[in-house]
Amino acid sequence: TILVLDFGSQYTHLITRRLRELNIYSEMLPCTQKLADLEWKPKGVILSGGPYSVYEEGAPHVDPAVFELDVPILGICYGLQEIAWHHGKNVLAGEKREYGHAILDVHRHTGKQAHADRLFQGLEDDMEVWMSHGDKLSHLPTDFITLATTKNSPFAGIAHEEKEYYGIQFHPEVTHTKRGVHLLKNFAVDICKAQQNWTMEEFVGKEIARIRALVGEKGQVIGAVSGGVDSTVAAKLMKEAIGDRFHAIMVDNGVMRLNEAKIVKETLTAGLGINLTVVDASERFLGKLKGVTDDPEKKRKIIGNTFIEIFQEKAKEIAEAAHGSEREGEIEWLLQGTLYPDVIESISFKGPSATIKTHHNVGGLLEGMHLKLIEPLRELFKDEVRALGTTMGIPEYLVWRHPFPGPGLAIRILGEVTPEQVRIAQEADHIFIEEIKAAGLYRDISQAYAALLPVKAVGVMGDKRVHAQVIALRAVQTTDFMTAECYPFDFKFLNRVSTRIVNEVHGVCRVLYEVTSKPPGTIEME
Numbered sequence: 035t036i037l038v039l040d041f042g043s044q045y046t047h048l049i050t051r052r053l054r055e056l057n058i059y060s061e062m063l064p065c066t067q068k069l070a071d072l073e074w075k076p077k078g079v080i081l082s083g084g085p086y087s088v089y090e091e092g093a094p095h096v097d098p099a100v101f102e103l104d105v106p107i108l109g110i111c112y113g114l115q116e117i118a119w120h121h122g123k124n125v126l127a128g129e130k131r132e133y134g135h136a137i138l139d140v141h142r143h144t145g146k147q148a149h150a151d152r153l154f155q156g157l158e159d160d161m162e163v164w165m166s167h168g169d170k171l172s173h174l175p176t177d178f179i180t181l182a183t184t185k186n187s188p189f190a191g192i193a194h195e196e197k198e199y200y201g202i203q204f205h206p207e208v209t210h211t212k213r214g215v216h217l218l219k220n221f222a223v224d225i226c227k228a229q230q231n232w233t234m235e236e237f238v239g240k241e242i243a244r245i246r247a248l249v250g251e252k253g254q255v256i257g258a259v260s261g262g263v264d265s266t267v268a269a270k271l272m273k274e275a276i277g278d279r280f281h282a283i284m285v286d287n288g289v290m291r292l293n294e295a296k297i298v299k300e301t302l303t304a305g306l307g308i309n310l311t312v313v314d315a316s317e318r319f320l321g322k323l324k325g326v327t328d329d330p331e332k333k334r335k336i337i338g339n340t341f342i343e344i345f346q347e348k349a350k351e352i353a354e355a356a357h358g359s360e361r362e363g364e365i366e367w368l369l370q371g372t373l374y375p376d377v378i379e380s381i382s383f384k385g386p387s388a389t390i391k392t393h394h395n396v397g398g399l400l401e402g403m404h405l406k407l408i409e410p411l412r413e414l415f416k417d418e419v420r421a422l423g424t425t426m427g428i429p430e431y432l433v434w435r436h437p438f439p440g441p442g443l444a445i446r447i448l449g450e451v452t453p454e455q456v457r458i459a460q461e462a463d464h465i466f467i468e469e470i471k472a473a474g475l476y477r478d479i480s481q482a483y484a485a486l487l488p489v490k491a492v493g494v495m496g497d498k499r500v501h502a503q504v505i506a507l508r509a510v511q512t513t514d515f516m517t518a519e520c521y522p523f524d525f526k527f528l529n530r531v532s533t534r535i536v537n538e539v540h541g542v543c544r545v546l547y548e549v550t551s552k553p554p555g556t557i558e559m560e
């Protein structure tokens with residue numbers, strides 16, 4: 035494992051990401067991590083960049099024990115300055131900030147200094163790199179040599195003469211440094227001797243062992259599943275680890291996709307063998323949504339709170355049933371499908387006085403039950419969760435599913451959510467997605483759905499005038515869901531979908547295609 039210590043740079047998680055892409059396992063921890071508290075010894079340590087100046091009062095500094103570990107250390111940007119600071123405090127504010135592309139002049143060495151050249155092995159002498167810093171080294175620290183310079187940074191790359199300490203002023207983890215991954219590989223593989231054996235199979239084995247050790251022989255776990263990829267993959271891992279001592283609960287809130295509850299139940303129970311309880315609470319949710327016409331946030335609150343109520347009731351029931359039975363041992367764990375990007379958000383080093391943010395999408399859930407959290411996906415990025423799902427035999431259609439919001443169709447039915455509106459939205463959505471899949475476009479599109487507008491329009495059907503509902507189709511492409519572009523369907527496709535919806539969904543006479551980008555629009559309608 036390579037340990038990445040985070041000093042708060044916006045790029046830190048990319049270091050972990052690049053190492054994983056090289057099949058090297060790496061873990062990111064805040065720069066304040068005490069090394070004595072680590073239960074494992076890293077093969078190497080990377081000190082990340084950060085927004086501070088090492089010479090400022092209150093600037094974060096690494097546990098000096100890192101220099102006693104006797105493993106290679108690579109400092110990136112702030113990390114380089116941190117290494118220099120530890121070796122004689124030779125850091126000054128730069129005269130001007132250096133930001134953007136730069137050409138590195140790589141120096142090569144001979145004799146006893148030649149070992150230091152391993153960092154730039156196989157890279158060009160005039161390598162293109164990405165810089166983003168204000169401070170720079172004023173002198174080379176004692177016992178260090180220069181590995182590379184740029185026009186503005188005389189010490190853009192340095193190394194200790196004997197020990198395996200390296201510092202670079204640029205960011206190898208961003209794609210603008212074209213061959214940055216090669217440099218990270220030089221460090222991790224050639225210098226640290228890290229193994230490139232991190233695979234999904236390996237992850238599954240280790241994670242199952244970890245869950246078993248954590249939960250013990252009798253411990254029980256509950257968790258909500260939605261039919262989405264994250265909760266399904268997390269549930270499957272729990273099933274593999276502790277069998278029926280994992281209790282999955284799916285709450286049917288009445289605003290799910292067409293036949294969703296039934297399909298998810300079949301896949302999770304018959305297909306994946308997961309111990310699942312489906313609670314049909316459609317009437318309860320729809321009852322509470324009745325009469326809410328023009329406040330999307332109110333819809334979200336009603337659905338969120340009702341979900342927690344029902345989940346809590348069911349969890350108590352399951353706990354009581356287990357109590358005193360042969361499955362003695364009360365439920366003490368709650369499963370969450372938290373992913374690495376959420377974890378980064380909560381462990382990133384945010385400043386000397388920053389408290390670590392606790393983030394949980396169901397924060398406060400099950401108060402009074404004192405549940406401990408178990409988060410088996412917390413080390414994975416979304417695409418890794420998909421790969422994990424495939425490795426564990428989860429069906430393709432689930433692994434590659436578009437995201438579906440917790441409040442479901444309620445935020446795609448503009449205006450009041452009634453059983454009739456839900457039916458129309460479900461049927462129209464089903465046709466749209468079916469056609470997208472038939473056209474082979476599903477994976478090209480990040481998210482697609484049919485929304486129901488709160489207006490009626492006139493149409494003529496079967497020689498009769500009708501006054502019926504209007505459907506708006508939405509399909510977007512995005513990588514991060516923060517910005518999105520409308521998907522450029524060809525006209526024939528839209529025409530086909532429109533014809534099918536108007537003919538097959540009773541109560542609809544018109545279909546529109548929504549073409550707004552995000553921003554200014556959002557992906558959902560409400």
Ligand code: XMP
Pocket residue numbers: 334437438439440441481515552555556557558559560
């Ligand atoms: P927006 O509409 O904000 O959506 O552009 C961005 C992504 O977030 C999803 N989304 C939600 N997911 N609860 C959720 O679980 C919500 O209240 C919610 N609102 C939006 C949306 O589907 C899209 O993927």
